[in-house]
Each structure stands twice: as C-alpha cells, then as structure tokens.
Amino acid sequence: MKNARSVLAFAMAAAMALTATGCGSTATADSGAAESTATGEASAESTEATEASSSALNVMLETPVQSLDPQVATDGTSFEVIADYTDGLMQMDAKGAAVPACAESYEVSEDGKTYTFHIREDANWSNGDPVTANDFVFGWQRAVDPATASEYAYMLSDIGQVVNAAEIIAGEKDVSELGVKAVDDKTLEVQLNVPVSYFLSLMYFPTYYPVNQAFYESCGDTFATSPETVLSNGAFTLTSYEPAATAFTLVKNDSYYDADKVQLAGLNYQVIQDSQQALMSYQTGALDITLVNGEQVDQVKDDPAFDSRGAGYLWYISPNMGSVPELANVNLRLAMTFALDREAICNDVLKDGSAATFTAVPPQFATGPDGSDFSADQTKFADSCAYDPEKAASYYETAKQELGVDSFEFDMIVDSDDAPQKVAQVVKEQLETTLPGLTINLVVEPKKQRVEDMQNGNFELGLTRWGPDYADPMTYLGMWTTGNSNNYGLWSNADYDAVIDRCSTGDLCTDPEGRWSAMYDAEKIVMDEAVIFPLYTQCNAEMINPNVTGIEFHPVALNRVYKNAVKAG
Amino acid sequence: MAQAAVTRVKINALNDVAAVNAAFPEHTFTEKDFQLKANAGEIQIDTNFASQSFWKDVRVRFFRKKSAVFGLIMIVLITLMAIFGPGMNDYTYSGQELSQKNLAPRVPVIEQLGIFDGSETISTTTGSKTTNQYEEKGLDDVYYWFGSDNFGRDIWTRTWEGARVSLIIAVAAAIIDMAIGMSYGLISGYFGGRVDMIMQRFLEIANGIPRLVICTLLLLVLQPGILTIVFALMLTEWVGMSRIARAEMLKLKEQEFVLASRTLGAGSFFIIFREVLPNIIGPIITQVMFSIPTAIFTEAFLSFVGLGIPVPQCSLGSLINELYNSFTTHPYQIVPPIVVMVLLMLSFNLVADGLREALDPKMKSM
C-alpha cells in the first residue's frame, strides 16, 4: 500500500516537472513564471502549517472568508475569523450575554444616552502598540465614512443610534462629528440619540471593532488582505491567509491579555464546499468540527459526536401583497400558512435539527427583561399560524368567494442553493395538495438575483431568510414597517408602525417591560395578517470531535467562539 | 461566351422548336430532336456487380459494425423507456410521500431471491447497519423498483422522466446547432475573402468568451426552463459545427461539379444548399451525433452550478446532482440516473463512430 502510493506520487512528480517545461513552450511566458512563484510560496507555508497543527483545532468552513476588514465584512464566516483574532469592547459569554473584553468596565449615564468605556491597561496589538480609545474612534468613523461604504454602517446609525451616524452616512456631516470620542488613551465616551437597551450587545459585533490607525495607514489599500496586513488584539493571530483562501491558519497569541485561559495552540481552517467530502475528512481525523448535510444525517444520527445548533436564521415565505391582488387577500394568505406542515419540512427533509417556527421572531436569540426567551412559546399564535388542513380549506373557500376565482397560480422565487430548493419543493407539494386549484411554479435564481428581485417587488411569492444582527426582537420586527427596504411584501399598517416607533425611538425605550409587551402586540399583528409565512429556524448539524470541549455556539453575530475551547489528547 | 448567349434566350418549353430555331439561326432543329431515344433494349445492366446506392452502402456498413448496432438498439430502448417508463407504475415524477422517503429498491418476484428486497446497508460513523425500511414501516404492498429519494419520490419514474427531458434538450439543441452552425460555416466558406474574414473573427470572439458566462447570463435573463436551456446550449455549441461545414466547403467548392453548376447559372444559395450540402451530409450527421452527448453533458454541468432545469422537474444531470448528496448514505439512489446517462452517452458515441466509418468512403477498404 505504502509502496503503491510512493510510486504513483513519484510518477506524478515527474509529470509535474514535465508540465512546467511543457507549459513554457505552449502557454504564455508569464503563466510559467507564475507557477514557479506559487510553488515557492507554498513550500514556505507548508513548514508553518506543520508546526501549528500539533494540538490545534481543525475547523471546516462551508464558504470562504469574504473580507478580514471588520468594517467591510458582512458574512458569518468572516465575522467568526475576524473575532478569532480581534477583541471588541465586549464579548459574548457562553450564554450569549455581553461581558467585558477590551473594556475593563463601563458606565451608563442616568438617561441611558451616554456610555463610558474604560479600556484595559494590558490590551495590546500584536505589533506592541497598546489598544487605545482612539483605535475604536477610528474604527467606528471608518464604519460610517461614505468613502468606506460599509454595508453594515446602519449598525451604528439605525440600530446603535450613535449621535450623527445617520447624517455622516448620508454625507451631510463630517466623520469627526460622530458621537464617539477618546476622553484619554484608555477612556471612550459614546453619545446616543436615544437610549438603546441592547447597546452593549452590539459591542461584540465586528463593525464596532477597533482599527489601529497608524497601522492601517501604513498598509494603504492592502489592509486586511494578508497576515502581514492585519493586527491582532485577540486570542489568536493569523499566520497564513490568502484572499478567498480555502485553507488558512491562526496560532495562539501569547501577548493576549487573557492568554493564560486560551488552551488551543491554534486554529486550522479548511473550506470544504462538498459536505460528503467534509464528513469523510472528519472520519479520517483530519477535521475536528464539520457541518453535516441533511442527507448524511442517517449516517451519523447515532454518533454521540453529532449535534445540531441554532444558526439564528429564520426562513420564511414572503407574499407580495403590494402588487399581487390575490395575495392582498388576508384569507388566502391565512389559508396558505395553515396549509404548511413545518414539522415535516424540518424532520423529513432538512433533518439537520432545524426547528419548525410559528412566530415572526424566531426563538433562542432574544432574552427579555425577565430572562425569558421572546419566542419560547411557539403556540402563542396558534389561531393564525399552525398546520391545520381543515382551517386552511375553510379560509381557502372564503378567499375564493371573496376574490370570485377558483384557481390561483403563483411563481415562487427560490435561491439556487441546496436547502432552499429542497424546502421549496415540499412547500409546493404541500400547498398544492391541501389547497386544490392552487399552482405554485418554482423559479430558481442565484441568491443575489433573488434578493434584488424581492427588493424591487418583482416577485409573487419569495422564499427568503433573515439572520438576527443583535439580540433583540426588533432586528426582525423592524423589517415590516411601512417603506422599510426589507418589507418585501409592501405591507403597510399604521398601528404596527406606531407600536414599532414607540419601541425603537419613542417613550418605551426606557421601559423594558412595557417595550417587551408592546413588541408582542406588534408581532401579533404581523401573524394575524399573515404578512409572512414563517417556516423554520435554521440549525446547523455538526460533528464535533468528542475530545474537543468548550466551543461556544451563538445564533447571533459570532456563530462560533473558540477562546475557551480545549482539545484533549 | 456562346454558352452565356444561350441562357439569355427565353425558351418556354423544351419542345418549342420555333423558339430554339430563332435562338440558334446557324442550326435547324426538328421535332424529333427533342424526343427521347427509345433505347431501353440497348442498355445493359450489370446484374453480377450491381451498383449500390450510397445510402444502401452506408446502411450495410453501419449494420456490419456490432458496437454501432448495439448503440442504436440502446438508444431506441432508452427512448422507448423515456416515453413509456414514467407511466409504468402509479407514481408521478413530482409526487412526494415524505413517510416513504429513502426506501431501497424493491422489485416484486425478484425480491424472493434475496436481492432488491428493500433492505440496505448504511455505513455510519459508528459502524455499518442493515435495515429494511419496508418491513419496519409495515409497507408490505409498496414497491419502489429503483428505490425512493429524499422526498419519497419514485426514482424509477424520475429517472425515465429525466431521460425524457435530457433527450429532448439534447436532440433539440443538436438539431438547431446543426442548422445554424452549418449555414454559418457553409456561407463563410463559400464566399471566402472578406466575408469569411469577418465571419471568422466574429466566431473567434463568440468562442473566446467562456461558455459559462454566456449560459449563466442567458439563464438569468430568460425564464429558466427547457426552452431556455436549449437556447443556451445552442448559442454555445454551434461553433464546432460551423468549423466542420466551412472546412468541407473549402474542400468542395473548387471541385468540378460546383464549377459546372455555377457555369450553368446557378445562384450562390442554390450551390451552397443544393449542390454542396448533400455532399457533406455525412460529416454533418456524424457531428450531430457527437454533439448530442456534449449537450447532455453541458446540461448536467448547468444543473451542477444550480442553473439547470427548475425543480421539481428533472433531467438526468439534475437528478445526478440532486442524488449525489446521498452518495455515501444511500448509494443506490444515484446509480439509476448515472447508468442511464452513461448508457446514453455511450450509445450516441458508438452510433456516431459507426456512422463516421460507414459514411467515410476512405474507410471502405478497411
């Protein structure tokens, strides 16, 4: 066996050598040159990787990192990696609550509009510079600077309500007028327009991370595109990375203030898009943690290493009430939502642990003033959202009479990814069987296109998802206000707008309990009118090496945190 | 010069003696000159070495080649199955039965032999286990001949339905390709010079852009479906056909029969489509047969990228792509569409090979 391997490898090596020369004669000259440089780089990297892999954690990623720039990144993968080597003012504890990180302590003013953070004396960047309040000011100013054009700039304006953020984004004021200032090197003061109850939990969101200005300016345009152009102030440092790389590594940061508690030698990331390959790699021991596709669950469901964890996303169907007259009929919408068997979708098709959801705000991410989960009770809207073919049929009859037609035909736009296509096929079947005369045509599009079509109102039904940006129900409820760009269905309800207004910027800002119950009321309006048909809350089925403990999973912002992870043996 | 003069005189009918006499004053014709000579008795037909028509020759040569005949039979069989297969049981290609998902193949009668009895062995991360879902769920009278998929749909029905869609797409694309590519190549080759130069530059540009970019764009702009896919395949596949047609045209256009036709006053398009085309039909048909499997492949690739036929419809390519995810869990699921696809590709390739040899007279002596 060994022999066969080496013989073949030798043959391939010979073939390679030939290729290099062969290329020179047929292909263009610079492709040959490029090849030799690549081999050089690769061998340099290989030595680094072998040193790091001893008790490092091998992690599978589904998609490559899109950006390491904390103010530019928008996707969960990038956030996870950025957070591996960068600490914000606050971090998440195992339960998802905000606890101090770079900030040693903080004070909130009486009116809830001024936050003062005191930064740790021993927080340092990996180039030796101390982490200062100015680093945060610079990072935040970058986030709202129109020149950066950060996609998550609204985290500071609409959501964080930092003074002048909205005006700066709109180009009306200069970045220096942002409501954040460095009182001294280690004291940061933030001014808010209105009290924001979840403001501390925003501090672990990467858009709010610090950037060392002097270092940033020394990198020029190449900031955050290689290990040399990023600085670490977190538990790990990036040692090898190429843009959109399929494999990259981080090692433990010994100068981290909390370095004693970090037990891993490092992290080796591997991007694998094919889930079967990922599972096989896990079985050979090359991976410690990997995602499992619904199809493979039959193979692993008896394995103690198999578990599924909330990924936060709520998947739902959005009917276009603005431009499709039939869908503007509330009875037809209710008929459709009652015809959906969400349990079957989760248990028979997805099989990855995703939870059937009957509320507009998914469970397990927003905790109220009394410590309870906002959507723990999934039966609270049983009158307007459940699986009940009889109710569906009776609403359907009413709708048919009101509209004066017997049959309906709708196009449903769906992402071209695996899971949405699976779900859409079941939804089609369920709706068509329970509501005779209804025809659903599936239109499969790449995600970007689907989102654009929905934002332009160019759809009839759309299967879409929304992930929470911060641990508050408003991240969902804010979507359905009149004129919001994510209110795809163009629904409009003055009562609803009024309630949301009171909760986000009005009198309820300072009254947590009152705000909480007002948000229930708002959610009830959405459900009673069937503005969306919630389907399920996405979970990720994962295999985790039993020797590994202490990885923290969160549905919001940072999906996986490795700071406290331990790999035994 | 004399010939040119002749063609200019208008002669209404062949036996219009007066008109012919007027046109050729130097000769005098009589009625008799325009009648066929009855010489049937004088003509000798060689019955020992009867001359055979070209197509009869081709047919004989083709059927002498066993692999080609095998290919042809397989194509006919698969086509028949694609037409009648989905109707052979009560399942529909899109009908789901979630309680009967991922059932292993089970065929009546054969199940007595201990194979295709609905039991399967799953290799899990904690060891392999053998189960029979039919028995566990009490489905005594349920038979899925090829098993059922992740949604409880019958793989037999879906495989043949997929074969049907793939065949329609591939054959339609190949025929349209042929029409466009052939005309383009023939015209470009015949006129030569500047026309050829411009047409070939255009072709080079069209061919230089990666196919995927063109296909994706088309599938995004137009409503996805069989027609769009045929259109996308057509736009990317005609280049090869036009090359062959042009090369053949360059070879033939200097030959005597073309020259003769031209001197007789035939127009360019008459020469291209009536004189040259019948002579290059051999290579063209061969190329069509080769382009069918290419079209099936390209369609499968588009499915892989997520731009294939919209669900829940299926083609062989989209089936393979869909069932591929169950390869390590329920390997039986992906086998039928792959086998049908491989057989189909194989058959078209074999038939194309056979045709090429049968049509190419140079191969005759071998």
Add this chain to the structure above:
Amino acid sequence: MKKYILKRILTSLFTLLAILLVLFILMKLMPGSPFNDEKLNDDMRAALYAKYGLDQPVVVQFLKYVGGMLRGDLGVSYNISKNTPISQLIQTRLPISIQIGGMAVLLGAVVGLILGIIAALKRDTIWDTLATIISVIGVSVPSYVFALGLSYSFGFRLQWFPMLFTTTDITGSSVLPSISLSMFTMASIARFTRSEMLEVLDSDYMLLAESKGISGPALIFRHALRNALIPIITVLAPLIVDLMTGSLVVEKIFAIPGVGSLLVNAIQSNDYNVVISLSFIYSAMYIGIMLVVDILYGVIDPRIRLSKEGN
C-alpha cells in the same frame, strides 16, 4: 511566413479587445448588482456604486479598465474577497489551476495517445475493444462522479492520497484531482488518435514507406504518428485551455483554491471585475493557444506553410 505570423498576432490582439468590450456589455446586461445583501438599502447601494465608479457610463468604465489593465491593474473584487486587487487573487489561484490542469493534460494526452495507437494497430482485436471501452467510458461519465469515486476509494477507504488539496503536499494532493480531470481528455485523445492513425496507416505514403523497408517503431512513430499528430493537436488545444482554467466541479470536491470555482462564484455574485478579468484571461489563453497551433501547423505541415506563404 513572418508576414503571416505578424498579421495573425495583430488580428488576435484586435479580437481580444473586442472580447473585452463584449464582456463589459454582457456584465451590464447581467441582472442584479454585486451589492445585494438583504441588509442593504438603496442609498447604501448608491454609495457603493459611487465608490467603485459603477455609476459612470459603460464607455468610461471600459476605457478606465483598459487603461488600468495596461498598467497591470485589474481592479478590485466587490464581493468574493472584498477590496482585494484581482491581480492578487489571480496570482494565488491561477498557478494552482495551471498546475493541476497541466498534470491532467499531460496524463490525458500521453495515456490517450498510447490507448489510441494500440487500438489502431491492433484493430478489431480484443485490445481495440478494450481501449474503445475505456475511452468511451471516459467521455460518458461526468467528472464529478469520477472525482467522488476516486476520493471515496483512494482517499477515504485506502487512504493512499489526501482527500483534499493541501499546500503542505501539493504533489500528493493533486494526484486524484488530476486523474479525475484527465479522464475526458484521455478519452477524447484516444478516440481521435485511433481514427487519425487508421486514416494515416491506410494512406499511400505509408504503403510507400513500408515498401521502402521501413518497419516497426520507426514506421509508426516517424511516419504514422507524426502525420496523425496535426489533427490531434487541434483537438488538444482547446482542451488545454479548458483544463488550465480550472474546473468548478473538481475544485469543489477536492477543495482546491483554483480559478474555476472563483469564476462561478463571481458570476453568481455579480462580482463584475472578477468575471471580466478571469474571462479575459481565459480568452487570452484560448486565442494564444490557437495562434500557437496555427503557427505550429505551418512548421509541422509543409503544405500549409507553402499555401500560406503564397497568400
């Protein structure tokens, strides 16, 4: 001959420029925008368009792009790897694709030639049938099925080779992807070699060579193969480009950071600059190889050389 080559090079450059323009127009026709996260609103999108100059007329964008290209600047990625210069992306990825593709071409061409020659020489024997079966299977089975099968058997069950591409063992981890990629080339070359060889073996000059007493390997390689090689190169050339520019399928299965998956991802996320740059490189390679083949033709086949010099 020199004049001919010069003319060919000039027309190729013109064609490339035309392709670039067409690509620009195609990108404009592409529905959707590169900035299309659910979380963006119109104002933010307008800001992003302004930042990257996408709000200017196509002609201006095109001229700017050509200008930048002449200075070696291909623009930045909008989406796949935000704000990363495309040249950096290509520098890290293209060599990997070229290497794996090159190995596949070599493997495919060599094995294909051997199979084809055997089949032609031993026509209608069991060897011929065997070679034909192998080559027909090669063109009939999709490469991802090969890839998964190889990976499952040699990577997972037997563990002879790494299942995934790693930079620590480039040679070893390129073996399986190269084999799966080479199957189609191998099969096409084998089929083509067979039919070309048959034609050549039957020609008059082979008869002449044989009657002159040349036999054995000299006859096959010096006389037969050399003449069969011309059409084979024509078939091989576009295959080389296809393989060197990466295959999405194989890259996805073996987690190879190549350009094939980059292009597909870029198309699906409307990352205009990446699509244009990669397509342009593809076109340049394609047209470059076609040019080389055309010129090689002249070198190998005196008839073509003479006829072209006549022009």
